Structures are given as C-alpha cells and as structure tokens.
Amino acid sequence: MPLNFDKMELFPRPKLFDFHGVSMTHFFTQNWENVQNFQARPDDILIATYPKAGTTWVSQILDMLYFGQTSPERLTTLPIYERVPFLEMTIPNLVTGKDQADELPTTPRLIKTHFPVQFVPKSFWEQNCRIIYVARNAKDNMVSYYHFDCMNQGQPEAGDWNSFFQRFMDGNMVFGPWYDHVNGWWKKKETYSNIHYMFYEDMIEDTGREIDKLCAFIGLSPSAEEKEKVTSGVQFDNMKKNKMANYSTLPIMNFKVSPFMRKGKVGDWKNYFTVAQNEQFDADYKKKMKDPTLQLRCVI
Numbered sequence: 001m002p003l004n005f006d007k008m009e010l011f012p013r014p015k016l017f018d019f020h021g022v023s024m025t026h027f028f029t030q031n032w033e034n035v036q037n038f039q040a041r042p043d044d045i046l047i048a049t050y051p052k053a054g055t056t057w058v059s060q061i062l063d064m065l066y067f068g069q070t071s072p073e074r075l076t077t078l079p080i081y082e083r084v085p086f087l088e089m090t091i092p093n094l095v096t097g098k099d100q101a102d103e104l105p106t107t108p109r110l111i112k113t114h115f116p117v118q119f120v121p122k123s124f125w126e127q128n129c130r131i132i133y134v135a136r137n138a139k140d141n142m143v144s145y146y147h148f149d150c151m152n153q154g155q156p157e158a159g160d161w162n163s164f165f166q167r168f169m170d171g172n173m174v175f176g177p178w179y180d181h182v183n184g185w186w187k188k189k190e191t192y193s194n195i196h197y198m199f200y201e202d203m204i205e206d207t208g209r210e211i212d213k214l215c216a217f218i219g220l221s222p223s224a225e226e227k228e229k230v231t232s233g234v235q236f237d238n239m240k241k242n243k244m245a246n247y248s249t250l251p252i253m254n255f256k257v258s259p260f261m262r263k264g265k266v267g268d269w270k271n272y273f274t275v276a277q278n279e280q281f282d283a284d285y286k287k288k289m290k291d292p293t294l295q296l297r298c299v300i
C-alpha cells in the first residue's frame, strides 16, 4: 500500500514520554493495541534494530536476495519503507506501518521494527518467525542518531551535540537506551533460537561474508552472479544514489540538514566526541556492558 504524501500536513516535533518503562514518542505508541495484535505468519522475517544501526542496509540486502530475480521492478519502483514496512510507525494522515505490513503481497514479508525485545508482538514468537537483529557500536550509533534527529521532523528536537550526548547516555532516546536494546535482544537468543544477530562493523569489514551468513540463516543459496549483484547493489555509494533506498522520497526528512545515507563509516564518532566525553562514555560503558559474550567492536 503506497504512502500518500499529498495528504501529509506539517506537524510539530514529538515529545518523549515514558511508555512501559521506555522513552518513546506517540508516533510509535499510538497504534499500540493494533500493533500488539499483529498476526505474524511463520515465514515472516522481522528485521529488528536500535535506530541507526544498519536497518536499511540489511533490509535492502534481504529484499534483493528474495525478490531481485523474481520481481526486480519492485527495487526500482518502491521505496524501501514500502517494501519493508516499519511495523509500529504512525505518521499523521498516512497509512500505518501495521496496515502496510498486513497488506504486503510478498512471501516472505519483510518487516522492520525498532522495538526493544519486550515490545515485540507475541505472534512473532508464537509463529517462530526468523528474526534478524543488527547492532552497531554505541558511539557511531549515537552520532548517526544525532544527525537523524536533526533532519527528521518525526523525531524529537536533537538540541546541540552536548545535550544529545548526555541524553543518549541517560537513555532518553526514542526506543530507550541503546544498552538495554542490544543486551535485551542478545539475551533473547538464550530462549529463542531463531535470531540471527549481526554487527554493522562486520558488514563494513566484509559484506559478502555477512551476506553468506545471512543466507545460511534464511536458507537461500544465491548463485555467485546473484550474490555479486546484491553485494554491489548494497555498497554504500550505490545505496546513497538509489532513490528507492536512500529515503530521499520521504518529505519529513530535511536532506539539507543531513542526508539519510550520511557517511556509512566505522569510527566517525572520533569527529564528534570530545576527550572528556569519550572518557565519560567509556567509564559508563564498562558499567553497563557486563555480559562478556556480547562484544561490540571499534568502541574503545
């Protein structure tokens, strides 16, 4: 179901509030009951991430793997947010992510969520759906999130970098603290085995290797030629210039402030963190990241 932006009106930036112990905005909570009652199908694939961890990248990979051969036209005619609906999203006067997901004609349906694990509708667990989680190191994730909040009218005001930094450390972000998100999803693997947990930094290091692992998880065996097409199609520069992947068709984003596909790098945080912020961050990180089995690279 296409989003009809003709009907879109300007709306004020949303405010954060506490929702079941997680800071959220009404754009992701006002359809709560419907979203919680979403009926997942056994072959649905849920792409779960903390915002700005690589959602669009993995979404594009999966969409190309599944449909690049059978319906390549969708890749050039439908923006990523229509091919992979954002389950909990509601924007005034537009069709909700839940309705979009309900009406997806594809099999499997690829569905995006930023929910912390405890908010995921129960039918995904009941149907034993495959879930792909992507985590990104907290520092780069924070910097990417900062630029996103600066340019996206659907997000709370970013404020200046220093106040945003503190807010991230305090966990007052839409979808809550980064720490709870990545740890909550990591822990879920102990009781739910159908999760493939990926890292943004691994994808940067070797996209082809990570696509192979993803294919092993979802049970696809693309030919060498198909795989090459996907690997090349999802390179940062190619996605950045691809209107159907780069969000430039979404009018609530102001690309004059920052493009959605901004830098796509590991270590950009070094251009933003002061020495004092880095020290504060590292001390706090050590306290919050207690599980030695979850190691995110490129943080220190």
Ligand SMILES: Nc1ncnc2c1ncn2[C@@H]1O[C@H](COP(=O)(O)OS(=O)(=O)O)[C@@H](OP(=O)(O)O)[C@H]1O
Pocket (backbone or CB within 6 Å): 049, 050, 051, 052, 053, 054, 055, 056, 057, 140, 143, 144, 145, 147, 148, 234, 235, 236, 237, 239, 260, 261, 262, 263, 264, 265, 268
């Ligand atoms: N192909 C590819 N290669 C490398 N990096 C990529 C790629 N696609 C998206 N990105 C980067 O991912 C960041 C956006 O994250 P998300 O897609 O999770 O954003 S969102 O939460 O769905 O709004 C954002 O990161 P930053 O550039 O650091 O801001 C994107 O540039």
